[in-house]
Amino acid sequence: MAGLTLGVIRRELALTWRRRTVTLGSLMFFVIASSLFPLAVGPDPKLLQAIAPGVLWVTALLAAMLSAGHLFAQDFASGTLEQMLLSPWPLPGIVFGKIVAHWLTGGLAQVLLAPVVALQYELGWRATLPLMGSLLLGTPLLSLIGSMGAALTLGVRGGGVTLALVILPLYVPVLIFGVSASDPGTSAAWSKANFSLLGAALCAAGLLCPWASAVALRIALE
Structure with a gap:
């Protein structure tokens, strides 16, 4: 399983380098949108x-949403993608490799x-870390969440809008935990609690999202 995932990661990184326009x-x-706020x-x-x-x-959330639609679109x-589904290799492992490369x-x-x-934003290292x-x-x-949305909306007309409607509600808790964990105005205990929530959510999503995305891909290609 680990060898399969590493092979998929290497493949995806090579393809991303060839089609680097989307990633760039x-x-x-992310850089331009976040840089406009200090000017405003x-x-x-x-x-x-x-x-x-x-x-x-x-801005990180919106950038992730912009690129999530391309996760399975090219294949x-x-x-x-159909060949991946027909291969003897477990599809969740392939999906996980694509998510890691993304x-x-x-x-x-x-x-x-x-x-x-x-x-x-004149943030010091104590606030930046x-x-x-x-x-x-x-x-x-x-x-991980974007992979589920991309799989669910694969091949759907107007998939970009549908993708946003599907994953934005799931992104909101991540946004709240992330901002609360990094807010320099909050207490250390509150920041640690939100870091713990982010870590717990990441562990749960790492186990569930590749399987859910694999099931959604099979449904989309039926």
Whole structure:
């Protein structure tokens, strides 16, 4: 199972490099959208520091939603997805590999870009590190949940709008936990509690979402 997942990850990373326009577009959206808020609200340091976690989390969520629709679309259009379903390999393992590759090229890149964006909000390292930690736990959750939405809306006309309607309600708890964990104005105990909730949600989603996405893919291709 581990070898299968690693093979899928390598394949997906190679394909993403060839079709890097989508990935770069979502990352550019994350950087540009989060950079516009300091220009709009003004140079007040206290205000910028207060809104920074919410802004970065909302832009990360929207960027994940923009790229989630492409998770299975290319394989569906080329017929590769049908071959994956017919292969003797377990489909949840293949799906999990695709999710991990999606996070490595999107969510992890957002985590690494967060300190650069945080400079515009005059966040120090003490405030930036919890923000990066919350994104490190939360962005894989966004990819896992997005995989279910992408599988459910595969081949549906107007799938982008339907995808947003499906996954946005599921993204809201992740957004709340992530912002609460990284908010510099909250107590340490409240921040730790929200980090624990993010970790628990990630463990549950890591076990359930690949299986749910695999079932949705089989239904979509019937």
